[in-house]
Amino acid sequence: MIIYKITLYVLINQAHIPPMNKIKSDKTPEELCGPLLEAALNHVAFDGWSKRTLNQAEIDVGTLPGILDLAFPGGAIQMIDLHAQHCDIEMVQKAAKIDMNKLKIREKITKLVKLRIETILPYKEATHRTASYLALPKNHLTSLRILYRTVDLIWKTLGDQSTDFNFYTKRITLSGIYTSTFIYWLADESEDAQDTWNFLDRRIENVMQFEKVKTKVRKKEINLSKVWRELGKKRYGS
Numbered sequence: 001m002i003i004y005k006i007t008l009y010v011l012i013n014q015a016h017i018p019p020m021n022k023i024k025s026d027k028t029p030e031e032l033c034g035p036l037l038e039a040a041l042n043h044v045a046f047d048g049w050s051k052r053t054l055n056q057a058e059i060d061v062g063t064l065p066g067i068l069d070l071a072f073p074g075g076a077i078q079m080i081d082l083h084a085q086h087c088d089i090e091m092v093q094k095a096a097k098i099d100m101n102k103l104k105i106r107e108k109i110t111k112l113v114k115l116r117i118e119t120i121l122p123y124k125e126a127t128h129r130t131a132s133y134l135a136l137p138k139n140h141l142t143s144l145r146i147l148y149r150t151v152d153l154i155w156k157t158l159g160d161q162s163t164d165f166n167f168y169t170k171r172i173t174l175s176g177i178y179t180s181t182f183i184y185w186l187a188d189e190s191e192d193a194q195d196t197w198n199f200l201d202r203r204i205e206n207v208m209q210f211e212k213v214k215t216k217v218r219k220k221e222i223n224l225s226k227v228w229r230e231l232g233k234k235r236y237g238s
């Protein structure tokens with residue numbers, strides 16, 4: 001429980017989440033980040049992350065023109081980044097209510113990936129436009145940073161304390177699982193996204209089977225010279 005509280009404290013302070021109160025004219029641009037982002041998300045599904053969407057967000061919130069540029073100097077990509085942080089925080093908050101100690105490692109990973117994707121369920125159409133926007137070459141690095149932050153947070157939420165090579169392999173493997181599941185979900189029209197969760201189970205099962213094979217190989221002493229000799233016989237004969 002302590003790790004959840006510490007993680008949430010850091011994330012919330014990094015994300016600068018303001019209270020969603022009624023907008024007042026004396027609010028600072030930073031305090032308006034949350035309301036402006038929420039307003040923009042209502043238009044992204046129709047107009048993408050365009051100037052029209054950003055302008056409409058200012059109108060909906062009731063701010064003066066130009067306030068959004070002060071709140072988000074980086075523009076749309078900065079808003080997307082903040083939204084991803086909000087979703088990460090929501091995932092951790094929901095995970096804190098689950099007794100993870102009763103779950104196996106594969107069940108823990110499944111639960112966290114599912115929780116993270118569920119945070120964007122209300123914004124599925126907007127997420128389609130966001131994914132296309134992040135696919136642009138100019139946004140490639142930001143896209144990778146957002147993905148890494150999410151998978152790194154999943155492992156930290158699960159209590160991962162690895163510092164060796166496993167630190168990187170765990171995150172690379174989870175990146176593949178999360179990305180493929182996310183893409184599958186975008187096209188999933190099944191009830192309650194059940195096909196997506198079945199796909200997630202299969203992906204994790206494949207990874208677990210692969211890890212079992214690697215473990216077996218490590219436990220055996222392999223004579224590489226003998227292996228190459230036998231392969232040579234099969235190709236060229238004795």
